Amino acid sequence: MIELYYWPTPNGHKITLLLEEAGLPYAIRPVxxxxxxxxxxxxxxxxxxxRMPAIVDTAPADGGAPMSVFESGAIxxxxxxxCGRFLPPDLRGRYAVLQWLFWQVGGLGPMLGQNHHFNRYAPEPIPYAIERYVNETRRLYGVLDRRLEGRAFIAGKDYTIGDMAAYPWIVPHEAxxxxxxxxxxxxxxxxxxxxRPATGRAYAIADRIQGQRDPATDAEARRHLFGR
Structure with missing residues (x-):
């Protein structure tokens, strides 16, 4: 059993996407x-x-005590x-996926996160910051667009964790x-x-647990997210 410590953010969605695709038994532990x-x-x-997500695997492959893992890319x-899926076993295929996974956790996620912050959550607009991160978002979208020319998925013909890592960060593209x-x-x-049916199931989880608290307008949420 995988215990998933989760909240509906792009990084949280990455893990439900994989779990729903893989069919691994799991339980949500909302954070x-x-x-x-x-x-x-x-x-x-x-x-x-x-930061979430994090997981605890109550039955790790080595047969030992429950194992915890944090950081979405590592998870x-x-x-x-x-599960033996979504990561090719051959050298070239594996590293085709890993380099794009690391691109997401080191670039796409952090830069788009700053876009979200300065466009929506900053207490006052800072034009330089907004322009800086919108421009970088546009550049990164261009990198991914060029990569996908002639390919069904980021690493080639198969859906992998490279795609699962990037997709949730593209969902709020209009914002x-x-x-x-x-x-x-x-x-x-x-x-x-x-x-994909698994994508629909993953995002339905978010709809069930998120509630109505909006960090952009909720003073308590802003204090916890940006003040500690």
């Missing part, structure tokens, strides 16, 4: 980041960076290896100031993943 639950001692014991790797019409290869990839 309401708007209420500051990411700072609870029990959560910090498995996720010392006070994707762990689960792909556990990032982007139109997918300008990126036709990215748009085709996006629509293909959105149509």
């Amino acid at each position: 309401n980041i708007g209420l500051g639950e990411q700072f609870a001692p029990d959560f910090l014991a498995i996720a010392p960076n006070n 994707l790797l762990y689960l792909a290896e556990k 990032q100031g982007m139109s997918l019409d300008a990126f036709p290869h990215l748009q085709a990839w996006f629509e293909q993943i959105r149509a």
